Amino acid sequence: MPFTYYNDQIENPPIVIERGEGIYIFDKRGKRYMDAVGSWWTCTFGHNHPYISNAIRAQLDKIEHVMMAGFITEPALLLSQLLGAILPPKLQRIFYSDDGSTSVEVAMKIALQYYALRGGSRTEFVSFDGGYHGDTLGAMSVGNVPSYHSLFHERFKKQLFAHSPYCYRCPVGCSKESCNAECMDSLELILKEKGENIAACIFEPMIQGAVGMRVYPAKVLSRIFSLCKKYEVLTIADEVAMGLGRTGKLFACEHADATPDIMCLAKGLTGGYLPLSATIVSESIFTEFKGSYGSDRIFNHGHTFTGNPLATAAACAAINLLQISNIPESLNSISQKFAQGLELFRQYDIVGDIRMLGLAGAMEIVKDRKTKAPPDQSSRLTWKISQKALEMGLVIRPLGNVLYFMPPFIISEEQIDNMFLITNNAIKETINERLTNL
């Protein structure tokens, strides 16, 4: 099991899920769980959505797969058109692969080869502390979440890292009120010193997700873009988690009114149905790769299942749903409700920070609100709270000391109330148990 201690798995065997419906999943005994993390942020329109399911079924009656070289299928063609219509005009060249990590590998390889084809020698990348771009080796070299990456940074490779835009614990000691994106001075320093060697800057726009939903201001994102422009470094926006509506904009980069040179999409691309990702590049990057037999102008990269028709059919349906349901505009009122509900958790001393954007939100658990000291590791607070919640029928698997919510877009106001009510009860019970155990 990924990210799972074996002994935990023995103590709490995995729950066998039999079916899903909307924001709920049901185990074999019929117990219902609300999927408040959208099955690792993929499930945007709910489980077992008839429109997406039927699209896959219809495709299944035609063909399951054919290699995407010399051949292509209708859904793969259609998806490129549908994506093209919602992507920024500058980003129209699409390369499919299988998941978020591979979309990042593709982006990195394209950036390296782009400079090689232009006769340059840029070989490095810059990214951010707290960044997460996937678990393959290339993607890990640009990620910096110590618990996931340090071992492999020591033994394999790491790239350059600027500060994390972590407002609750600002790395340069600024406050939200006076912030002028000073944390990105660290990026400027790196670009100034090594810019000529750097192929691209890769970042998660607006929210560093896996490290614990660190939401940061649009002015920080704007500064990343302007610095990269100034030092002529390509921008790779890893929109794998936050793209396609999650942050209240179709793409999170829109918060800074900016378009990257390369964009990665995955998680919600198929509405959480099948693995599929896309790496999208600008025309000027694509142009370098136009070539004939015998030249180096070819992208020698591919995965066996690239452009799989079932996955692309699911993605076509999911993109149609985005448009039919007028996402992101239609999420405005539900995300207000979401924000109000989340704010109520400030009443707890153990809640140090609350942050949200669109339909992504989180609370950071601390031992002491004043000093912001993290909880004792042995207390395993967030884990215990989430286990309690699970008993009560709510899935809120935490990230370190952070409890977060990434519900499907179709969640109702009543279901939001219920999600926070159960979370509240789980926190209360966990705290009470601790007090009686002292």
Ligand SMILES: *Cc1c(COP(=O)(O)O)cnc(C)c1O
């Ligand atoms: C999840 C994630 C990835 C990796 O995607 P996988 O499909 O798990 O390989 C990459 N980047 C970001 C920002 C992610 O959240």
